[in-house]
Amino acid sequence: MDHDPDNYRVMSLRLSRVLNDIGVNNWMIRRRRRTFLAMKIDGINNHYINSSVYCFGSQIEGTTTLGMMSDTDMLVCDNSRPAILDWTDWKLGKTALMVAKTEQSQPGYCNLQILSSAEPLPVTFGTLHDDINEELGKHCRVLLNTIGRDPNMIFHIESGFQKMGRRMSFSEDNDIVFAFHCSRIPKECKFLFHRPRPGHWPRSDVLEKIRECGTFIVPQSYTKSMQSKFEWKFSTSMMERLLMFDLSTIQLKTFTFLKMVSKTYIKPIVGDRLSTFHLKTAFLFTIESYPPDIWKEHNILQCVNFCLSTLQRWFRIRICPQYTIAGVDLFLGKLRKNEFTILLQIVSAIKNNVLPMLIDISMDQLGQRMLQLLDSSEPTNILSSRLHCLQITALHCLERMLNINFRLLGVNEIGIALPNDKWERYIYDLNIRITYGYLASIKASNCIKLQQPICADIYKLYNLSLDSDLTSTRLKFASMLYCIGKFCDAVAVLDNTEQLLHSNVWQFSPHSLRGQCEPTDDFLWDLLRLPVGDVIKTSVALSVIFSPLERHCLPKHLANETNLIGYQESFEHELPILEKMKEFVMIDSIPYLHYLQYLSYRELDQCDRKRTALQKLQLYVFERSKGYGHIDTAANVLGHCYELENMFDEAWHCYSESLRHNPHNNAAKGHITRIIQHGAL
Numbered sequence: 001m002d003h004d005p006d007n008y009r010v011m012s013l014r015l016s017r018v019l020n021d022i023g024v025n026n027w028m029i030r031r032r033r034r035t036f037l038a039m040k041i042d043g044i045n046n047h048y049i050n051s052s053v054y055c056f057g058s059q060i061e062g063t064t065t066l067g068m069m070s071d072t073d074m075l076v077c078d079n080s081r082p083a084i085l086d087w088t089d090w091k092l093g094k095t096a097l098m099v100a101k102t103e104q105s106q107p108g109y110c111n112l113q114i115l116s117s118a119e120p121l122p123v124t125f126g127t128l129h130d131d132i133n134e135e136l137g138k139h140c141r142v143l144l145n146t147i148g149r150d151p152n153m154i155f156h157i158e159s160g161f162q163k164m165g166r167r168m169s170f171s172e173d174n175d176i177v178f179a180f181h182c183s184r185i186p187k188e189c190k191f192l193f194h195r196p197r198p199g200h201w202p203r204s205d206v207l208e209k210i211r212e213c214g215t216f217i218v219p220q221s222y223t224k225s226m227q228s229k230f231e232w233k234f235s236t237s238m239m240e241r242l243l244m245f246d247l248s249t250i251q252l253k254t255f256t257f258l259k260m261v262s263k264t265y266i267k268p269i270v271g272d273r274l275s276t277f278h279l280k281t282a283f284l285f286t287i288e289s290y291p292p293d294i295w296k297e298h299n300i301l302q303c304v305n306f307c308l309s310t311l312q313r314w315f316r317i318r319i320c321p322q323y324t325i326a327g328v329d330l331f332l333g334k335l336r337k338n339e340f341t342i343l344l345q346i347v348s349a350i351k352n353n354v355l356p357m358l359i360d361i362s363m364d365q366l367g368q369r370m371l372q373l374l375d376s377s378e379p380t381n382i383l384s385s386r387l388h389c390l391q392i393t394a395l396h397c398l399e400r401m402l403n404i405n406f407r408l409l410g411v412n413e414i415g416i417a418l419p420n421d422k423w424e425r426y427i428y429d430l431n432i433r434i435t436y437g438y439l440a441s442i443k444a445s446n447c448i449k450l451q452q453p454i455c456a457d458i459y460k461l462y463n464l465s466l467d468s469d470l471t472s473t474r475l476k477f478a479s480m481l482y483c484i485g486k487f488c489d490a491v492a493v494l495d496n497t498e499q500l501l502h503s504n505v506w507q508f509s510p511h512s513l514r515g516q517c518e519p520t521d522d523f524l525w526d527l528l529r530l531p532v533g534d535v536i537k538t539s540v541a542l543s544v545i546f547s548p549l550e551r552h553c554l555p556k557h558l559a560n561e562t563n564l565i566g567y568q569e570s571f572e573h574e575l576p577i578l579e580k581m582k583e584f585v586m587i588d589s590i591p592y593l594h595y596l597q598y599l600s601y602r603e604l605d606q607c608d609r610k611r612t613a614l615q616k617l618q619l620y621v622f623e624r625s626k627g628y629g630h631i632d633t634a635a636n637v638l639g640h641c642y643e644l645e646n647m648f649d650e651a652w653h654c655y656s657e658s659l660r661h662n663p664h665n666n667a668a669k670g671h672i673t674r675i676i677q678h679g680a681l
Contacts, residue, residue, distance in 0.1 A: 029062030067364030107327030223333030437465030
């Protein structure tokens with residue numbers, strides 16, 4: 001971001017204005033808080049005896065918008081039985097619950113031992129009514145069970161309530177959790193007061209309020225607990241609400257936008273397992289750690305990056321500390337081990353490309369609103385960043401293909417639930433089409449190997465894959481047709497693909513260190529005004545990538561490429577994504593189109609068309625490519641065409657050109673050796 005601070009300052013101001021327009025402003029924040037603090041929830045308060053209802057989360061904090069469709073999080077606290085930490089808080093005539101810990105108790109978790117209301121002693125088993133959720137614990141203590149609901153808390157409950165895990169709901173927009181209140185703060189929940197921090201925030205007067213608010217205890221067990229039905233969890237929701245109430249409007253705008261980014265780009269990958277609570281925790285630690293003067297309207301995007309940096313640190317160490325409770329890892333039981341690396345890559349991409357990420361957020365039409373604020377002289381300020389967004393999307397799809405561990409599944413076996421969000425639906429559609437194409441090619445390769453016919457289901461998979469981008473999956477289909485001897489069909493697909501090409505097509509390769517051709521102005525204009533997904537489908541030619549499982553769907557010259565590469569050489573010259581691709585064949589779409597045309601026309605004995613395809617491939621390698629992308633592979637296939645024409649001097653020149661562009665891990669060395677061994681030179 002630092003390379004163009006003026007642009008980000010302007011974009012931060014525009015983002016602040018858009019957030020104002022969609023309801024994240026001082027007036028609406030205060031209005032939300034007054035409303036939710038004052039309201040009594042119909043159907044709840046009227047049906048609980050001696051209870052209090054609290055609202056927490058984004059609705060009362062003011063960190064949501066209509067487009068985010070946030071739930072209303074409510075806590076119903078049973079005031080009839082307070083939780084206490086020691087006997088000094090016991091009161092005659094009032095049934096209390098003792099917070100009990102054992103050597104096995106994890107930080108933030110406890111048992112609730114039922115106490116007598118007549119004398120300061122624990123109750124004995126069987127003295128309470130049978131319908132109370134009591135259990136005889138390991139140490140012969142009568143403990144309140146978390147399974148089910150306590151009858152004292154659900155007296156006269158309406159039939160319209162639905163049970164969802166340990167939560168209740170009377171509509172799709174409301175989540176209710178039941179709790180007890182402890183007026184004093186347990187030791188591990190005093191973490192906020194004693195741990196070292198810079199000191200400018202939280203402010204001392206806010207900390208004094210927090211000391212007086214106590215703690216809730218909710219029915220939730222430790223992830224790996226062996227006694228889950230006895231365990232309850234400390235909830236510091238009131239502490240967190242007081243902290244959020246103390247933040248400025250700019251800070252709340254930053255957090256709201258951070259949630260929008262996460263919902264748009266991270267949720268499609270890991271779902272709700274990286275929750276808003278994780279983001280809030282990172283946000284609070286960021287406010288505490290960074291100087292207060294950074295939280296300015298013109299600096300919102302930089303502040304978002306600071307929050308993402310906090311998340312990055314936690315992904316690296318795979319621990320997310322809770323802001324208010326010591327010893328708690330919020331990642332435990334949420335994220336899988338292999339997902340931390342993926343999340344690190346995603347967050348890094350977001351940090352480096354905040355502007356295009358911003359423009360592509362469809363929630364509350366935020367991206368569209370941002371574009372409407374740009375005057376006609378300024379669109380070029382965001383085009384380069386938006387181009388990065390397209391690259392990230394394409395790289396995500398390519399890496400997904402590399403990580404697929406296929407059994408030979410049927411079409412219906414790889415389907416997943418269709419997301420509701422527009423961006424999520426697009427990512428789903430692109431990924432699933434690439435998956436279909438990869439699976440079709442694997443199945444077809446296996447059939448060719450076993451000398452079996454290509455069945456209708458495989459053709460169906462190919463058909464489902466064709467619109468992932470402009471060219472790559474079509475070329476895979478044509479490549480398979482060539483390999484099974486259906487040369488006329490292959491030519492039909494190739495000619496159709498060539499007709500789709502236009503002057504604004506942009507070839508994309510994962511080899512970014514080798515450079516990319518500059519996109520045309522018209523391509524950039526389309527990228528500015530159209531969704532990224534539409535641009536990929538109509539104007540982007542992804543590299544064609546074949547795994548070892550697809551080798552029989554490749555012309556033999558290309559299929560033997562990996563066998564001729566010296567793998568003893570280091571792959572340190574490649575990008576991390578390519579570490580997984582040592583045995584993959586990669587070629588850019590346009591040269592592969594002409595190469596397949598040459599081979600197919602040759603088989604059909606169409607000399608003029610064969611000669612034209614060879615000329616197009618030669619023109620691409622030595623002029624139009626400008627040395628970008630997989631030019632080494634393109635030069636190798638051109639060399640093969642010259643070999644088939646018995647033009648060995650030209651073939652030698654092509655292989656030498658290939659080595660000049662890529663001296664490492666290049667099959668051209670094997671091709672040159674073969675020519676020499678056969679005495680062609």
